[in-house]
Structures are given as C-alpha cells and as structure tokens.
Amino acid sequence: MRLTKFGHSCVRLDTGQGFIVIDPGAYSDPAALDGADAVFITHEHADHVDEARLRDFHAARPDVPVFGPEALAATLGDLTFTCVSPGDAIPVAGTEVKVFGGRHAVIHPDLPLVANVCYLVDGVYHPGDSLTVPDMPVRTLLVPVAAPWLKLSEAIDFARAVDAPAVHPIHDAILSDIGLGLPDRLFPLLVGGSYRRIANGETATV
Template sequence: MRLTKFGHSCVRLDTGQGLIVIDPGAYSDPAALDGADALFITHEHADHCDPDGVRRLREARPDVPVYGPASLAGVLGGLSFTAVSAGDAIPVAGTEVKVFGEHHAVIHPDIPIVENLAYLVDGVYHPGDSLTVPDMPVRTLLAPVAAPWLKLSEAIDFARDIGAPAVHPIHDAVLSDIGKGLPDRLFPLLVGDSYRRIPDGETITV
C-alpha cells in the first residue's frame, strides 16, 4: 500500500484497488480528494473535515462513500454519509477499515468534547485527535505531534504504547518549519529510529 501525506492530518492510501482519503480538512491540500474512492473523517473540526471539499467531491462523483461519526451531520448539513462507530469494519478498496475510539482528547475543561474515531487500514493507524490505543497490532502509526490538546511527552508515550515499527508525524500544520524540528529530534531519541517525517506531497510504501 502507498501512503501520501497531504498536509496536517490528511493522508491518502492507495491500496492498488482504490484510493482511501482520511481527514481532508482546511489545513490540507485539496488535491487529496482527486480520484478518491472513499472518504473517512475522524471528527467534525475544520482541520479534519472541510464540508466544501466534501461537497465538491460529491458533486463530481456522487457515488463516493463518506464515513465518520454521527456528529458529522452537524457540519455536513444535507450531505449524506454513513455513520460508523467503534467496532465497525468497513470493506472498501480491496481492504478493510477497522474503527476505534469514541471521544476527542480534552482541549480544555470548558470546551465540550466531541466524537472522534480512529481508523486502522491494513496496519496503518490514524487516531484523529485522540490518544486511543487499539487492541490489535499497528504496523504504521500516524502520530499527532502538535495540538492544543496535546503535550509532546504525551505524543511520545502514545507512540511508545503502540510500539509500531514505523511512526510518521501528523497534525503538524500548526508548527513552523523550526517548530517541526522539535518532534523530529525528540521522537528518534525517545521512541527510536522508527520515526520518519513524510514531507507534504511525498508518497511512501507502507
């Protein structure tokens, strides 16, 4: 399977039988949706879900399925989608997307917690805005590294808990180029040489 990062938390997975896109939001490259065969959204926040982008995709290709938590209805308006929840397994693009999680990590006690799902696609794990550890092995972890709900020490411990042989940072559009150097130094030191940054637009084989 080939993985391309399209900025922030958006990735596209090419299974050889189709293109799965996860979390195309306001901070990611709209080109992620070009040719998409299925769209998975972890939660409703704008940096993970761009309703206008979903609408444009649906206008061009009405048959493309969209999956996410039931709360997406509040931001997608009349756009149809399939609500999924932890324990579901969705066959798509010649593989299966397993669903985990329930809640977004706490940003601040005064800010309501929204639904957040995590997706495991043929060993590649995208947790959205959570530190949910799945109850099955992960081959490639997409690890959030910068957010108002996250300390870098928590991100490092999350990667350690999962123990994936490959770790790639996501959720990093809020960092400057200089700022990205901090997780790029500490993760190899504290997690190991499994860590590698994927530049935006680059494709790797996973």
C-alpha cells in the first residue's frame, strides 16, 4: 500500500484497488480528496474535517461514502455518511478498515471531551487525536507529535507501546520548521530507527 501525506493529520492510502482518505481537515491540502473512493473522519474538530470542502467534494462525487463517529451525523448526515464505532470493520477499496478508540484525548479538564475513533487500514494505524493502543499488531503507526492535548514524552511512550516496525509523524501543522526538528531528533533516539518523516506531498510504500 502507498501512503501520501497531505498536511497535518491528513493521509491518502492507495490500496491498489482504490483511494482511502483520512482526516482531510482545514490544515491539509485540498488535493487529498482528488480521486477518493472513501473518506474517513476521526472526529469533529476542524483540523480533521473541513466541512465546506467536504460538501464541495460531495456535490461533485455524491457516490463517495464518508465515515465517522456518530457526533458528526448532525452536521454531515445529509451527505453519504455512515456512523462508525469501535469494533466496526468496514470493507472498502479492496481492504478492511477496522475501528478503535472512542474518545479524544483531554485538552483541558474544563473543555468537554468529544468522540474520536481510530482507524487501522491493512496494518496502518491512524489514532486521530488520541493515544489509544489497538489490541492487534500495527505495521505502520501514524503518531501525533504536536497538539494542545499532547506532550512529546506521551507521543514517544505511545509509539513504544504500539511497537510498530514503522513510525511516521502526523498532526504537526502547528510546528515551525525549527519545531519539526525536535520530534525528528528525539524519536529516533528514544523509539528507534523505525521513525521517518514523510514530507507533505510525499508518497511512501507502507
């Protein structure tokens, strides 16, 4: 399978039988949706789902299914939208998308928690805004490295717990060029040689 990063937490997976897009949000490249056969959203925050852009896409491609947690049904329910929950397995693009998770990580105790689901696609794991460790093996971990809800030490411990042979950073649009260097130095040191940054627009075999 081939993975292309489109900024922040957005990736497109080419299964050889179709294209799966995860989290095309406001910080990601609109080109992520080009040719998509299915769209998966982890949660309702704008950096993970750009509603206006998704509606424009749906107007042009109403046949393409959109999947996400039930909380998104209120805003996206008029699209070709399907609610998913942890434990679900969705056949799409010649593979199966398994659903994990449940809740967004705590940003601050005074802010309400929102639903967050995680996706495992043929061994590639996208946790959204959570540090949920799946109960099955992961070949490639997409690890969040910068967020209001996250310390870098937590991201490192999460990567260690998942113990995937390959680790690629996501959720990094809020970092400067200098800031990007920090996880790129610490992860190889503390997690190992499995860590490699995929640049925005770059495609890698996973």
